[in-house]
Amino acid sequence: MNILTQKFSTKHDTAPFSQIKNEDFLPAFKEGITSAKAEIDAIVNNTEAPTFDNTIAAMSFSGEMLDRISSIFFNLHSAETNDEIQQIAQEVSPLLSEFGNDVRLNTALFEKVKAIYNQKDTLELTVEQETLLDKKYKSFSRNGANLNEEKKSKLRELDKELSKLNLEFGENVLKETNAFQLHITDEKELSGLPEGVIEAAKEVATNSEKEGWIFTLDYPSYVPFMTYADNRALRKKLALAFGAKGFQKNENDNQEIVLQIVKLRHERALLLGYDSYANFVLEERMAESPEKVHTFLNDLLEKAKPAAEKEFEQLTAFAKDLDGLDHLEKWDGAYYSEKLKQQLFNLDDEKLKPYFQLEKVLNGAFTIAGKLFGLTFNEVQDVDKYHEDVTTYEVKDKDDNFVAIFYADFFPRKGKRNGAWMTSYKPQFVKDNTNERPHISIVCNFTKPTETKPSLLTFNEVTTLFHEFGHALHGMLADTVYPSLSGTSVYWDFVELPSQVMENWCYEPEALALFANHYETGEMIPMEYITKIKESASFQEGMATLRQLSFGMLDMGWHSLDPSNITDVKTFESEQFANTQLYPDVAENAMSTAFSHIFQGGYASGYYSYKWAEVLDADAFELFQEKGIFDTETATLFKDNVLSKGGTEHPMTLYKRFRGQEPKPEALLKRAGLL
Numbered sequence: 001m002n003i004l005t006q007k008f009s010t011k012h013d014t015a016p017f018s019q020i021k022n023e024d025f026l027p028a029f030k031e032g033i034t035s036a037k038a039e040i041d042a043i044v045n046n047t048e049a050p051t052f053d054n055t056i057a058a059m060s061f062s063g064e065m066l067d068r069i070s071s072i073f074f075n076l077h078s079a080e081t082n083d084e085i086q087q088i089a090q091e092v093s094p095l096l097s098e099f100g101n102d103v104r105l106n107t108a109l110f111e112k113v114k115a116i117y118n119q120k121d122t123l124e125l126t127v128e129q130e131t132l133l134d135k136k137y138k139s140f141s142r143n144g145a146n147l148n149e150e151k152k153s154k155l156r157e158l159d160k161e162l163s164k165l166n167l168e169f170g171e172n173v174l175k176e177t178n179a180f181q182l183h184i185t186d187e188k189e190l191s192g193l194p195e196g197v198i199e200a201a202k203e204v205a206t207n208s209e210k211e212g213w214i215f216t217l218d219y220p221s222y223v224p225f226m227t228y229a230d231n232r233a234l235r236k237k238l239a240l241a242f243g244a245k246g247f248q249k250n251e252n253d254n255q256e257i258v259l260q261i262v263k264l265r266h267e268r269a270l271l272l273g274y275d276s277y278a279n280f281v282l283e284e285r286m287a288e289s290p291e292k293v294h295t296f297l298n299d300l301l302e303k304a305k306p307a308a309e310k311e312f313e314q315l316t317a318f319a320k321d322l323d324g325l326d327h328l329e330k331w332d333g334a335y336y337s338e339k340l341k342q343q344l345f346n347l348d349d350e351k352l353k354p355y356f357q358l359e360k361v362l363n364g365a366f367t368i369a370g371k372l373f374g375l376t377f378n379e380v381q382d383v384d385k386y387h388e389d390v391t392t393y394e395v396k397d398k399d400d401n402f403v404a405i406f407y408a409d410f411f412p413r414k415g416k417r418n419g420a421w422m423t424s425y426k427p428q429f430v431k432d433n434t435n436e437r438p439h440i441s442i443v444c445n446f447t448k449p450t451e452t453k454p455s456l457l458t459f460n461e462v463t464t465l466f467h468e469f470g471h472a473l474h475g476m477l478a479d480t481v482y483p484s485l486s487g488t489s490v491y492w493d494f495v496e497l498p499s500q501v502m503e504n505w506c507y508e509p510e511a512l513a514l515f516a517n518h519y520e521t522g523e524m525i526p527m528e529y530i531t532k533i534k535e536s537a538s539f540q541e542g543m544a545t546l547r548q549l550s551f552g553m554l555d556m557g558w559h560s561l562d563p564s565n566i567t568d569v570k571t572f573e574s575e576q577f578a579n580t581q582l583y584p585d586v587a588e589n590a591m592s593t594a595f596s597h598i599f600q601g602g603y604a605s606g607y608y609s610y611k612w613a614e615v616l617d618a619d620a621f622e623l624f625q626e627k628g629i630f631d632t633e634t635a636t637l638f639k640d641n642v643l644s645k646g647g648t649e650h651p652m653t654l655y656k657r658f659r660g661q662e663p664k665p666e667a668l669l670k671r672a673g674l675l
Helices: 022-045 052-060 064-079 083-104 107-118 127-141 149-179 195-207 219-228 232-243 255-271 277-282 290-323 330-345 349-355 358-373 459-476 497-507 527-536 541-560 569-577 609-627 632-643 651-659 666-671
Strands: 182-184 213-215 376-379 391-396 402-409 421-426 429-431 434-436 439-443
Touching: 022 052, 022 064, 022 083, 022 107, 052 107, 052 127, 064 083, 064 421, 064 439, 083 149, 107 127, 149 255, 182 232, 195 213, 195 219, 213 219, 219 232, 219 330, 232 330, 255 277, 255 541, 255 569, 277 290, 277 541, 290 330, 290 541, 290 609, 330 527, 349 459, 349 527, 358 376, 358 459, 358 632, 402 459, 421 459, 439 459, 459 497, 459 632, 497 609, 497 632, 541 569, 541 609, 609 632, 609 651, 609 666, 632 651
Parallel strands: 402 439
Antiparallel strands: 182 213, 376 391, 391 402, 421 439, 429 434
């Protein structure tokens, strides 16, 4: 009996990780696909006239077992992978892709959906039901249901190939990340590095049974080294290794994979009648079209570029005065920016970190969620975990009703990809009059505690934690009927609003007072530090904005143009960066070959959405500032119209209901010091 295909006999139906074996996955996937196919067949073979309930709602709740197996497996593939899991992923992805196409290209099923769609104006549906019907219809039409059999067959081939390439891309990036180590045996080469960073590197070396210190391409190791290490040659060595991921003409090279992915995506879009992959994607976004995205990015570029160039000149002059440098290179940026920031604000992360102990910051996020939304988070030991580093919480509302299970996984390890993300093991939905509550997780890569110190966060990591926690609240406070419209199942350029708006509390004295206490003395963070955090918030914001815009423009370059004539990744990338480049190009490096957001994650034609959501979040937080950052009336408006509604209505409708108006970019430009 396969545990993955049974109903879990666990607290709140949580995943029984410790009982799942790798060999369970492949047979479970096959059984899950068979079961989901049978549910679809039952809908197709129903002899009654198609209705919303017997077709659209039935489809929405079909495949529950398969979805559950998929979420467990692919979350482990990101957070706790190994060679065996990666091999299973290669076998399973084409099966899932094929099953998805079997559903989307099922002519008899589409005819039923179409019949309901064509009479939608007479059906007296709720707003959520209308949205679900529209999405179900488009899930067919946007995936080839109106194509002839020959073209449908071609689409299946493209999707199968793309799913394999996306996986391969991500696995290559992970292998490249794990393959490099900067091994230092001379203590003098550690000059400038904070004590905690040195201690962590010592631990990595000890665990590898080596003398000295080891630095890696994992963010908690890489970022501090690039920020503080005085040894320029070693900074260069580490930076070149980081920038060369997937670009080394070895067995992990991603250049050909990138070219294949963009060409197959373009071919797929043309097959479906769209001018480009970006046109296809943006039809279902707030931004609507590539033209609107280009206008949005270029308008911001016009504001940010003069500020960025001025900031870069200031940084160049500072480095020359300090160390006689004539030209700044990419491996100098973080180092001299940190020194300049210290000079201007007398503020560096090492001064701040003692006030940001991980556990206290997390409890601060919990307290803020309590003040705003009436939530409580209680750590529990009777929910199974997939790794000992994970902590588990039961979330309840002010009336003691169960809201969600929350998993937190904070430290780097070999089987975990870089970065930070929120994910779900079970969505929220209402079935048989029961409101099934979600199981939500946030995954980060913060510095592990050492023998002498707890995990202390940089201020940037504090905002990262709050960012992912904002996504988690979107998942946990979901209150919709259908799982496919629940939580973060919203337009991609709306999904970052709840996460980015939460970051704002990190800059507010009233919020910092709840958690920013010195880990040894318990002393509250000094007010002068808070003032400096706020003052320094717009430090080099022009350069930071330019960097984000360059990524968005690169993404749009790959996906809004015809890629058939692109033969060289590096050449194309350089053309796209021409208008946003500050530092000299590094010939041995490429961005695209490790740009997981767009070639493995879901951000293809969507990277602009980070900036788009910043416009939304600055505008939204302005209301909290006007009414009070813990104003429960404003928080309730946000919860009722944004966090709980998922994708049940158009995001602009939801936003205007919360804010009373469309978002304006002025709040963002003001916050960034660009006005």
